[in-house]
Amino acid sequence: MSCPFVRGGLMISGAVLAHRGDPARAKETIDLVPMNWDEPALPEALHGFALLACGDAVAARQEAAQVLGAKRRLTYEEAPLEAVLMVDALVALHDAEELRAFLPQAERIRQAVAVLGPAIDRATGLLHLWEGNTTGARPLLERALAEYERLGNPFEAARTREYLAEALPADERAPVLDAALRQYEHLGATPHAERVRAARVGAALN
Incomplete structure (x- = not known):
């Protein structure tokens, strides 16, 4: 199995299974494909996304660093998703210091892959949010939400709505969380839908 797109496709399947609440099948799926860490490329970056979806942000960050460290030649066919992976892993780890240090590097290749721009904007917004700003x-x-919606990426749009709700006054959060919940339910992203339902209950109690 040498085709990077076949190998990468299984990584995407694993991530989807994890986001739909089946981490065991997700891990079985991604374990079907051997990784080439001597020459890491797109499949290895996608492997990191699958690990991140399974809840292992530490391993995802390590794999992002490995692929970035290889300084592979970028092509239209194999975009630098490892940069997106690093941003998302650092967000998941709540590592503000390293995220702040990495964002200028990501910004330099912002135009190389469509989903990197909104990932950068979202992460930068979260840095402000974590500081209470x-x-x-x-x-x-x-802006990140608008771009994810323009790209037709409902899962990332829903995730961004969750973060956006935290930046809004308490009386403006419910419609934003409801929209995120509807997107998660439509996608079958059960763990994420449950998290939003819990947030809605917490907001109602407060």
């Missing part, structure tokens, strides 16, 4: 966070998160 909702005013600075909101426009960046709104």
Whole structure:
């Protein structure tokens, strides 16, 4: 199995299974494909996304670093998704210091892959949010959301809505969370839908 797109396709399947609440099948799927860490490329980056979906942000960050460290030649066919992976892994780890250090590197290749731009905007917004600066966070998160919607990426749009809700006044959060919940339910992303339902209950109690 040498084709990077066949190998990468199984990684995407694994990530989808994890996001739909079946991490055991996800791990079985990604374990079908041997990784080539001597010459890491697109499949290895996608393997990191599958690990991230399974909840292992530490391993995902390590794999992002390995692929980035290989300094592979970028092509239209094999975009630098490892940069997106690093941003998302650092967000999942809540590692503000390393995220702040990596974002300028990601910004330099912002145009190389469509989903990198909104990932950068979302991460930058979250840096503001983590510092309690909702005013600075909101426009960046709104811009990321608009771009994910333009790209037709409902899962990332839903994730961004969750973050955006945290930047809004309490009385404006419910419609944003409801929209995220509808997207997750439509996608069958059960663990994410359950998380949003819990957030809605918490907001109602407060």
